[in-house]
Amino acid sequence: MSKTVPVIIASLVGFLMIFAFFSPQLLWLRQTAEDWFAIITTIAMIYGGLTLCFHHLKKISDSEAGWGFSAVTLLAFGVTVIVGMLKIGVVPETARNLNHPWSGPFLQEGGAFWWIYQYLFSPVVSTMFALLAFYVASAAFRAFRAKNVEAILLLVTALIVLLGQTKDREITTLFLPAMTDGSTSYLPIADLTEFIRKTIVTSGQRAIMIGVALGVVATSLRILLGLDRSYLGGDE
Amino acid sequence: MEITQRCREGRIPRCRNSGRRMGLLLAFLLITMIVCKGAVFAADAKPVNEGSGAGQEKAVAWFDFEKTSFALLTVAICGTVIICTELARRGKPFYVRPIAGLRAMEEAVGRATEMGKPMLFVPGIEDIKEIDTVAGLMILSNVARMAAEYDTPLEVPTSRTLVMTAAREAVQAAAIAAGRPDYYNEDRVYYVTEEQFGYVASVCGWMNREKPAACFFLGKFFAESLILAETGNAVGAIQIAGTAETTQLPFFVAACDYTLLGEELFAASAYLSGEPAQLGMLKGQDFGKLAAMVLVLAGCALATWDSISPRVKTSDGQNGSRRTQWITDTVLKGG
Numbered sequence: 001m002s003k004t005v006p007v008i009i010a011s012l013v014g015f016l017m018i019f020a021f022f023s024p025q026l027l028w029l030r031q032t033a034e035d036w037f038a039i040i041t042t043i044a045m046i047y048g049g050l051t052l053c054f055h056h057l058k059k060i061s062d063s064e065a066g067w068g069f070s071a072v073t074l075l076a077f078g079v080t081v082i083v084g085m086l087k088i089g090v091v092p093e094t095a096r097n098l099n100h101p102w103s104g105p106f107l108q109e110g111g112a113f114w115w116i117y118q119y120l121f122s123p124v125v126s127t128m129f130a131l132l133a134f135y136v137a138s139a140a141f142r143a144f145r146a147k148n149v150e151a152i153l154l155l156v157t158a159l160i161v162l163l164g165q166t167k168d169r170e171i172t173t174l175f176l177p178a179m180t181d182g183s184t185s186y187l188p189i190a191d192l193t194e195f196i197r198k199t200i201v202t203s204g205q206r207a208i209m210i211g212v213a214l215g216v217v218a219t220s221l222r223i224l225l226g227l228d229r230s231y232l233g234g235d236e
Numbered sequence: 237m238e239i240t241q242r243c244r245e246g247r248i249p250r251c252r253n254s255g256r257r258m259g260l261l262l263a264f265l266l267i268t269m270i271v272c273k274g275a276v277f278a279a280d281a282k283p284v285n286e287g288s289g290a291g292q293e294k295a296v297a298w299f300d301f302e303k304t305s306f307a308l309l310t311v312a313i314c315g316t317v318i319i320c321t322e323l324a325r326r327g328k329p330f331y332v333r334p335i336a337g338l339r340a341m342e343e344a345v346g347r348a349t350e351m352g353k354p355m356l357f358v359p360g361i362e363d364i365k366e367i368d369t370v371a372g373l374m375i376l377s378n379v380a381r382m383a384a385e386y387d388t389p390l391e392v393p394t395s396r397t398l399v400m401t402a403a404r405e406a407v408q409a410a411a412i413a414a415g416r417p418d419y420y421n422e423d424r425v426y427y428v429t430e431e432q433f434g435y436v437a438s439v440c441g442w443m444n445r446e447k448p449a450a451c452f453f454l455g456k457f458f459a460e461s462l463i464l465a466e467t468g469n470a471v472g473a474i475q476i477a478g479t480a481e482t483t484q485l486p487f488f489v490a491a492c493d494y495t496l497l498g499e500e501l502f503a504a505s506a507y508l509s510g511e512p513a514q515l516g517m518l519k520g521q522d523f524g525k526l527a528a529m530v531l532v533l534a535g536c537a538l539a540t541w542d543s544i545s546p547r548v549k550t551s552d553g554q555n556g557s558r559r560t561q562w563i564t565d566t567v568l569k570g571g
Contacts, residue, residue, distance in 0.1 A: 048396075
């Protein structure tokens with residue numbers, strides 16, 4: 001029963017969503033389902049916060065490896081929640097609300113929460129994102145080793161695309177003689193890059209996307225018909 | 237106690253039918269709700285301008301005819317998939333091509349067991365409403381069952397609370413199914429953060445500290461895919477990844493040992509389950525691909541014919557519209 005009811009709800013709501021896509025009369029159903037999902041997600045967010053606290057408190061209490069990170073996480077979490085909830089540093093935006101110190105928006109410029117976001121959170125996120133450049137370089141170095149024919153093809157294509165993204169005309173002009181009419185000549189690497197991206201890459205991507213679309217249909221049917229219940233933990 | 241046990245096993249007819257009855261009740265309630273709401277909707281949609289007496293009505297159609305071709309295509313594909321499932325259920329054997337990434341899953345679990353190291357499973361960074369995440373959770377169930385059989389720790393950090401709840405259910409049920417209920421430890425399936433790079437930092441930190449022997453990245457991924465996969469590569473883990481995001485696939489291919497490309501991610505659960513009905517669905521999917529190929533070829537042929545044949549001139553001497561314009565306007569519209 002604990003699995004049957006969720007499967008029935010998933011099936012009913014799923015099929016209704018399909019019908020609602022084709023029937024304007026049932027549009028309200030889609031909106032209602034989205035509202036329900038937003039409500040459930042909000043409740044789940046509170047649950048997530050609690051779970052996070054319990055998980056890290058347990059790590060600290062058990063003195064597990066890396067418990068110091070858990071302490072930092074809990075401290076950051078607690079400070080951010082308190083600062084955000086109490087709107088520390090936020091001032092009323094209109095003269096009418098002068099007696100209501102909490103009336104300003106929580107992300108008001110100059111507020112403590114804004115400061116945390118602007119000077120702590122954003123730089124840390126940017127740092128993580130910047131690491132991507134180094135990971136791209138190391139992955140490319142491994143992927144472009146000319147081990148066999150396919151790898152050589154990949155390497156040559158990658159070189160063309162890389163050159164096409166740079167000042168290819170200016171670079172190739174240096175090595176090529178001028179045309180008979182005096183104009184400079186260059187290799188059309190940028191055009192070749194455009195051809196690779198628009199024709200070869202797009203066709204490959206579309207082929208994958210068609211497969212994905214059919215996979216989504218089959219997976220959705222498996223869920224809607226209750227054939228695959230593994231996402232709920234399997235059969236009863 | 238015995239009655240409860242028998243009831244659970246479905247040996248008492250009343251209990252066996254209780255799920256079906258509950259389903260019918262839910263369906264009845266839902267249909268009643270739709271009819272009532274529909275009636276209110278229809279009442280609201282009656283005359284909007286009664287004062288003018290024009291009797292102008294805001295008619296809301298029950299079917300959007302612009303989506304006819306899309307509806308027919310949906311019915312055709314779903315019908316094919318269902319027919320193949322039914323044929324498979326009746327015993328018709330279907331060949332399903334082996335997928336290297338899926339065959340390697342048991343090898344990855346075995347490697348982790350031999351090395352005495354944990355495994356990592358990342359079900360993507362999106363919520364459970366994404367089908368990629370659901371597909372990832374389906375595979376998690378299978379991986380967790382293998383891990384429970386070998387008693388190898390499986391770490392599942394999630395970036396969404398609902399995903400965490402579903403993942404806990406999946407791992408717990410897998411442990412019970414494997415006959416090892418004590419294997420389940422809810423501290424190993426936990427919520428980290430919804431922030432993309434915060435999640436990556438936490439997972440990569442764990443990978444660097446614990447040095448997992450196997451990493452599974454199956455779900456919806458964005459820019460974090462390469463950071464995760466490269467960190468896994470650096471710690472020497474065997475890596476199996478899969479996503480339907482075409483922009484992230486090259487990163488997984490470059491950094492992982494096995495990659496499930498697009499549709500393979502969705503086929504994985506059916507493939508691993510080995511159930512005939514689910515394998516039949518994969519065959520139905522293949523027929524869909526065949527139909528797509530035929531349609532693409534037909535479309536190419538039509539477009540080529542249209543572009544090389546001379547256009548009909550209009551009365552003012554201009555070139556007329558393309559002959560295939562009606563296909564664009566009608567058949568391809570509404571998708």
